[in-house]
Amino acid sequence: xxxxxxxxxxxxxxxxxxxxDYAVRNPWKYGYRKLLDYLLVYVQEGECRFHVDGTDYxxxxxDFCLIQPGSLNRLEGMTETITPYAHMDLFYNPDREESxxxxxxxxxxxxxxxxxxPRLNDLPGVDIPVKLKPRKPxxxxxxxxxxxxxxxxxxxxxxxxxxxxxxxLALMILEDHMEQRxxxxxxxxxxxxxxxxxxxHITEPLTVEMMAERAHLSPSRFNDxxxxxFGMPPHKYLRQLRIHHARELLATTTYDxxxxxxxxxxxDVHHFSKAFKRQTGLSPGEYRKKAAMES
Numbered sequence: 001x002x003x004x005x006x007x008x009x010x011x012x013x014x015x016x017x018x019x020x021d022y023a024v025r026n027p028w029k030y031g032y033r034k035l036l037d038y039l040l041v042y043v044q045e046g047e048c049r050f051h052v053d054g055t056d057y058x059x060x061x062x063d064f065c066l067i068q069p070g071s072l073n074r075l076e077g078m079t080e081t082i083t084p085y086a087h088m089d090l091f092y093n094p095d096r097e098e099s100x101x102x103x104x105x106x107x108x109x110x111x112x113x114x115x116x117x118p119r120l121n122d123l124p125g126v127d128i129p130v131k132l133k134p135r136k137p138x139x140x141x142x143x144x145x146x147x148x149x150x151x152x153x154x155x156x157x158x159x160x161x162x163x164x165x166x167x168x169l170a171l172m173i174l175e176d177h178m179e180q181r182x183x184x185x186x187x188x189x190x191x192x193x194x195x196x197x198x199x200x201h202i203t204e205p206l207t208v209e210m211m212a213e214r215a216h217l218s219p220s221r222f223n224d225x226x227x228x229x230f231g232m233p234p235h236k237y238l239r240q241l242r243i244h245h246a247r248e249l250l251a252t253t254t255y256d257x258x259x260x261x262x263x264x265x266x267x268d269v270h271h272f273s274k275a276f277k278r279q280t281g282l283s284p285g286e287y288r289k290k291a292a293m294e295s
Contacts, residue, residue: 014092015166032103046081064132069117250289
């Protein structure tokens with residue numbers, strides 16, 4: 001498994017919109033603070049200057065900004081502005097309802113460390129700038145405005161819809177700003193589907209070529225990726241699944257051995273019995289008797 005995939009497994013992306021609005025304002029200033037969550041801002045009209053972690057970012061109409069958790073920031077609207085924004089978590093935290101948009105002067109987050117969101121830039125191969133550069137800015141803008149409208153609206157499904165749009169925005173941000181090298185080489189193709197695929201087709205003859213085609217890989221590349229992911233070749237992994245299924249059928253049903261062999265994808269009883277004894281040390285009949293005695 002790649003480091004990026006492992007990181008995302010241990011930090012599930014489950015967005016939660018905490019505060020959102022369209023923010024129509026006269027020239028304004030917001031003093032230094034650090035955030036517990038993410039602040040996504042779209043400058044719809046006007047001019048702003050955001051100071052984030054020691055760098056000034058001039059923003060004009062059409063620009064997007066993402067301030068990540070823990071960043072020291074000071075925000076200023078230089079003119080009359082319309083700046084739709086959202087304070088939100090991107091990663092799941094069971095205590096998320098305790099979190100809050102920090103106020104001016106809150107720069108020591110030590111008392112709230114358990115609420116601090118992980119930073120996207122801590123993901124392997126990810127480098128997201130403060131001033132976002134969406135590849136599809138119109139789509140990004142529309143999804144952000146739909147997220148805000150859903151969160152502000154009276155629809156009882158509004159929070160769920162807002163979460164849906166926030167998830168799409170998070171995916172767009174990652175795809176737009178992830179290092180191309182990480183996308184192309186460092187991230188192994190995901191084989192999360194393989195166990196369910198094997199289970200669904202367990203009675204059928206499966207070849208490496210068939211599985212490689214399903215994974216959009218060459219057979220040799222599929223073998224390498226599979227071994228890296230599961231620690232064994234595909235045929236051995238499939239055989240273990242078939243034997244495991246056979247043990248369940250022998251222990252819990254009255255199917256004869258020919259039926260069990262067929263249900264587990266073996267060509268005939270002889271091949272089934274030989275493979276079963278090689279892996280368990282018992283013949284199918286011996287295993288069934290032992291299971292009956294232990295039940």
